[in-house]
Amino acid sequence: MNSSVMAIILALCEAVRRGTPLLLGTTGEILNEKSGSLNLGVEGTMAVGAITGALLGLSTSNMFLALLGAFVGGMFCGLIYAFLTITLKANQNVTGLAITIFGGGLCMFVGETLKSTGKFPSYTTEFFAEITGGGIPLLKDIPYIGQLLFSYNALVYIAIVIALIVWIYITKTKSGLRMRAAGENPAAADSVGINVDAERYKNIVIGSGIMGLGGVYMALFINNGLWNTDWINGYGWIAVALVIFSNWSSARAIWGSYVFGLLLALKSRMPSLASAFPSVLSWSTAIPTEVFDALPFIVTMLVLIISSMRKNKNTGCPTGLGLNYFREER
Amino acid sequence: MTKTNKDPLIKISKRQNLALRYKLLLTVGAILLSLVLGGILLACLGYNPVKFYTEMLMGNFKNASYLKLMIRALIPLLITSLGVSLAFKMRFWNIGGEGQFIIGAIIAMTFSLLIGDSLPSPLGAIVVVILGTLGGGLYALFVAVLKVRFNTNETLMTLMLNYVALYIASYMLKTDFFALQGQGVPSFKVIAESLWLTEINIGKFSFDTALFIAVALTIILFVYFRQSKQGYELNVVGDSPNTAKYAGMKVNKIVLRTMFLSGAIIGMAGALKLCGSSAGHTFSANISGGVGWTSIIVAWLAKLNPVGILVASLLMSILERGCSFARTSLGISDAMSDVLQGIILFTVLASDFFINYKVSFRKKVKDAVTAQASGDAADDDKNASVTAVQIDDGIQTDSQTMTQSTDVVSDIPAGESTTDISASENPVEANQERPSADDNNVTEATANDPADETPQPVTEAAETKEEKEAVVENVAPEVVTDTVSSVEEKAATTKKTTAKKADNAAKTSRSKKSDDKKTSSPKSAKSPAKKAATDVKAAASKPSTKKTASSANKTKSTQTKKNGKGGNDNE
Structure with a gap:
């Protein structure tokens, strides 16, 4: 009994751990999309955030600098995206894909180069302790619940707080209203004096910074700061789909990303779950691991299909999504 | 306007038609700029960019064998880019080139192993390639059907299918049907020799028929876009689906047909690569070599023009081959080619702005008139x-x-x-x-x-x-x-x-x-x-x-x- 409960709790913990980068990516993408930009560069933005954050963090052994580096790295990508799509009115889809290719390549290039020359920074022991440890003191010692709720590193909680702040910002504040107006109907927003370009710039850059945080999470907490040729491994794309799943609400994105986190966690947690519940889950051992690898993507497709079949009238999808705004073309 | 008579400092207006030579000039300038930016990045990391670029050229044109390697790399990229451009022309964001390529190769591999050497030489290859083509087409058609029926986001769908195809491919290595398990690391079986593409000698070089198929396809698509009714319909649907609808075109049919063709061409690229010599007549999980991604850059760089695609894919192949050569000679990661491709796409997207828009600055008060x-x-x-x-x-x-x-x-x-x-x-x-x-x-x-x-x-x-x-x-x-x-x-x-x-x-x-x-x-x-x-x-x-x-x-x-x-x- 005890071990089976532990197996479930560990699986859920893993789900939260793996859901967090998704949550950060989704939150960032929501900021992008709500202001009218369909940024497909999440994967690349996360990759750049991962490499800048991880390098800065590992070489200084400072978590704050790691997060800052990741945020700035993400903002850099956001700035490129915003400049190309807003100022230069480039196609949003292609620009996003360009960010993905560039970001993935840059992360790979810098990482490979440093690794091959042996300059890739490695952990100091205290930094490793900071990464693997974490959790809220005292509370995390509560049996089961402490493990489930309070045992994570700070970024997990920061991600939730960011998601909630973004939700409040979008739905409750005046500036959030302005930003939504820029996304829903830029021409109308412009006519009432909202600076559409500035709104979009602002939200793209900040949103991309948040994606960058998701990237450094992938690098430091999922891959334990060890160089790996694909640090992001499709999480960015799942985040783009999660935006649809969560109906453009970052509050709903919280549990949405944990659901997908669970799907991602199944690969590593399924064996222990199967041994804890042999009667129910024994079949799972026969399943090749590739199925678990592909599962999040398959479920994402199902979500996309189902959400498109249900013609939801209360969709949070901004009407101006994906359209560049050129004042002379109103 | 209300306070003073001042015009805005920078005025941006749509430009009608820029002469072709200026367009080309801008695009070439953009590519050069991106190479400079890439050089700056290299310099930041402590490498000599000049040396890198000379090595890059060496890697392609040092001697005939390098040139041949480059052209071999060009073939799948060219075909895939042509396929992608079909969908892009319709504003259908097929970024699943990677998946369609792999599926084409998987289907071809499956049937190659089933057929074995039961068919005579050219016929067997033709059958296998056609089946692979169909496989890629159906894989893309699935997304198109969902798009037409439910308006499902095709960008994400095609992308997710990339990962699905990739994991199917990596699973195949574990099966006895596809791979030789044996001792040590399993390896994919090599297809029967009767299914190999015929090699054709041109002077010193020998290429498989894939090269000629690729060139023929370029010409066919050029004519298809320019002359055929279907090509015209594609353009109209791409520009405005509503216009197409009012003009009496069956938009859904056009979308389904085009997406099938797009996937089929990409699937064919996969099947051809499998049967060709460049992949060693066998399958591998990374058989695509990232062409699905590169093709997006190529298609956009070429403004979806088949002839332009030929040029752009040549450029990208030179870039990729050069980078992988520089990796061995200078120890610079070949991910540099991705970085350069990304930067090229950035600068070309930026140059598009100057092609489509006119930027005029406010004139000085002197010439007030x-x-x-x-x-x-x-x-x-x-x-x-x-x-x-x-x-x-x-x-x-x-x-x-x-x-x-x-x-x-x-x-x-x-x-x-x-x-x-x-x-x-x-x-x-x-x-x-x-x-x-x-x-x-x-x-x-x-x-x-x-x-x-x-x-x-x-x-x-x-x-x-x-x-x-x-x-x-x-x-x-x-x-x-x-x-x-x-x-x-x-x-x-x-x-x-x-x-x-x-x-x-x-x-x-x-x-x-x-x-x-x-x-x-x-x-x-x-x-x-x-x-x-x-x-x-x-x-x-x-x-x-x-x-x-x-x-x-x-x-x-x-x-x-x-x-x-x-x-x-x-x-």
């Missing part, structure tokens, strides 16, 4: 508001002068009075009628000429304005036409009053209207009247010329607006 002319758009609004005021006046004075003119009419000889009434009712026509009424007097006919010159642009302007009204729902043009007519009416009536004053026959009064330079026969009585007439004329002509300028400007803007709908998709 030209600045005013160029900055008409800003002034227009103001004109509109000013003329709006004039209108009100005009209407009032109209009603007054109408009554006046009827009084006047009774005084004036019959023949003239009728024309004058018509003049006050319909000034634009009156301008044209007047000369015919004056035909009997030769001197006047000649004298009329300069006078006619001024009204004519007004009528033209009025006509263009009317056209414009049909196109644009804008208040300003209506206002302008009204004011033109009202001003004209005023002119006509004041002329009449001057005629009365002059106390001469209407003949002379009319000659006065036109006597700017030539006619100077009646002097004493006419001089004040003449002055009044010219004043009026100046008043009438001045705004009218201004308006013709502005209207020309406006028609231009409407054109851009019309074209803009199609044109803005070029971004």
